[in-house]
Amino acid sequence: xxxxxxxxxxxxxxxxxxxxxxxxxxxxxxxxxxxxxxxxxxxxxxxxxxxxxxxxxxxxxxxxxxxxxxxxxxxxxxxxxxxxxxxxxxxxxxxxxxxxxxxxxxxxxxxxxxxxxxxxxxxxxxxxxxxxxxxxxxxxxxxxxxxxxxxxxxxxxxxxxxxxxxxxxxxxxxxxxxxxxxxxxxxxxxxxxxxxxxxxxxxxxxxxxxxxxxxxxxxxxxxxxxxxxxxxxxxxxxxxxxxxxxxxxxxxxxxxxxxxxxxxxxxxxxxxxxxxxxxxxxxxxxxxxxxxxxxxxxxxxxxxxxxxxxxxxxxxxxxxxxxxxxxxxxxxxxxxxxxxxxxxxxxxxxxxxxxxxxxxxxxx
Numbered sequence: 001x002x003x004x005x006x007x008x009x010x011x012x013x014x015x016x017x018x019x020x021x022x023x024x025x026x027x028x029x030x031x032x033x034x035x036x037x038x039x040x041x042x043x044x045x046x047x048x049x050x051x052x053x054x055x056x057x058x059x060x061x062x063x064x065x066x067x068x069x070x071x072x073x074x075x076x077x078x079x080x081x082x083x084x085x086x087x088x089x090x091x092x093x094x095x096x097x098x099x100x101x102x103x104x105x106x107x108x109x110x111x112x113x114x115x116x117x118x119x120x121x122x123x124x125x126x127x128x129x130x131x132x133x134x135x136x137x138x139x140x141x142x143x144x145x146x147x148x149x150x151x152x153x154x155x156x157x158x159x160x161x162x163x164x165x166x167x168x169x170x171x172x173x174x175x176x177x178x179x180x181x182x183x184x185x186x187x188x189x190x191x192x193x194x195x196x197x198x199x200x201x202x203x204x205x206x207x208x209x210x211x212x213x214x215x216x217x218x219x220x221x222x223x224x225x226x227x228x229x230x231x232x233x234x235x236x237x238x239x240x241x242x243x244x245x246x247x248x249x250x251x252x253x254x255x256x257x258x259x260x261x262x263x264x265x266x267x268x269x270x271x272x273x274x275x276x277x278x279x280x281x282x283x284x285x286x287x288x289x290x291x292x293x294x295x296x297x298x299x300x301x302x303x304x305x306x307x308x309x310x311x312x313x314x315x316x317x318x319x320x321x322x323x324x325x326x327x328x329x330x331x332x333x334x335x336x337x338x339x340x341x342x343x344x345x346x347x348x349x350x351x352x353x354x355x356x357x358x359x360x361x362x363x364x
Contacts, residue, residue, distance in 0.1 A: 001102075002102040003033045003035045003103065003105075004104070005035065005036070006038045006106070007037065007038075007039060007107070007108040008040050010081075010234075011043050011044035011204050011234045013081050014275065015046055015203030015204065017130075018037075018049065020130070020276055022049070022050065022053055023175045023176065023177050024106070024175055024354060031362055036055065036057075036058060037056065038096055039059060040060040040063070040083060063084045067084065068083055068084065076113050078111050078133075079111050082109065083111075086119075089116065090116050094119075098123055101123060103124070104126050104128055105120065107129050108129075113138065114139040118139045126142070127139070127141055127142075130175075132147050139162065141166065141364070142166045143157060143165055145157070147171075148304060148307075148348065149299065149303045154169050156169070157169070168356070168357060171279050172349070172350055172352075172353060174283070174351075176283055177259050179259060180284060181352055183284065187284070190287075191339055192335035192337070192342070194332050194335075196268050197268070197271060197328070198230070198260070198269070198271070199213045199229045199230065199270075201272060201273045201291070202273040205235050205293065206236060206293070208235075208236055208240075209273065215244070216271075216322070216324035216325040217324075223249070223250070225328075226251075227248070227251045229241065229253050241253065261280070264280065264281055264286050267286055269287055269328070270289070271288070272289075272291070273292070273297065274290045274291065274293070274297035274300065275294075278290075278301075278304070278310075282345040283346060283349040283351040288310050289311045290310045290313065291314070291324075292315045295315070298315060308344060309348065310345075
């Protein structure tokens with residue numbers, strides 16, 4: 001079975017889309033599929049990371065600034081992430097798909113909508129869309145959105161996809177690597193005591209929220225905490241972070257990690273961004289202090305906060321280092337609520353979303 005992914009990564013959009021597609025591709029390969037990735041060359045792309053996982057990569061050429069199409073009212077909000085116009089992107093992708101004719105074409109891209117999907121529907125047997133935003137129409141056979149929006153979770157795409165589309169909605173379908181459910185089954189229950197903090201602000205961290213968090217955790221009354229700092233592949237200032245960490249004891253810096261599961265198991269609290277790692281830490285019952293580093297993260301973060309799943313501080317432009325320090329102190333002071341939050345969040349994410357998704361793909 002041939003499976004093709006159309007997905008991008010960049011400094012602007014981060015690495016999460018590619019990483020969750022890789023998780024799905026790895027599981028598909030175990031089940032006998034041959035996986036190909038169509039991805040555009042740009043600063044921060046993940047072509048080499050995909051190759052390192054032994055999947056085929058088809059690179060679309062970099063689009064010069066002078067050739068990028070202007071966004072119109074008919075285009076989705078993140079259309080500029082596609083770089084070129086949808087017709088141009090579809091034409092370039094068609095030349096690859098016509099040779100592969102996959103059983104499944106899987107699209108994970110905020111800049112692609114029903115127009116692109118309809119244009120390429122004849123070049124695959126089935127089409128799947130991975131989305132988070134529910135802000136544009138899709139033409140697909142299967143749609144997956146792993147996010148949680150309370151009572152509206154299962155209604156968000158009712159008018160955006162055909163009636164025949166199978167919808168996999170909610171964190172039970174979160175695309176987590178297999179080590180997460182495995183470690184979940186082996187680790188002891190968390191007791192709410194906090195001695196170790198994990199800091200990770202996503203693959204790009206364009207505003208360098210990592211620096212803000214380290215400075216907050218360097219307050220004299222918080223220096224007893226052990227900190228694990230993880231820098232993503234596209235972090236803007238790894239040298240500056242390294243220098244900052246040297247000024248504080250009990251800090252470990254990690255780069256180029258294949259995943260965060262091991263660090264999440266060891267941590268008692270996470271200070272991080274509200275992206276794809278949300279479901280990873282919830283699967284492992286790791287309480288968190290969360291900052292939105294992109295506007296599209298805010299609705300999910302707000303819904304999770306209102307239900308008591310996370311401590312959401314707001315969007316990065318509105319959050320100071322002092323805000324982070326206060327939130328950490330509050331977490332330290334209230335051990336029992338941290339323990340209860342751990343039980344609550346792990347109940348939301350069972351961790352077998354990849355297996356459930358692959359079963360749908362294989363049956364079709």
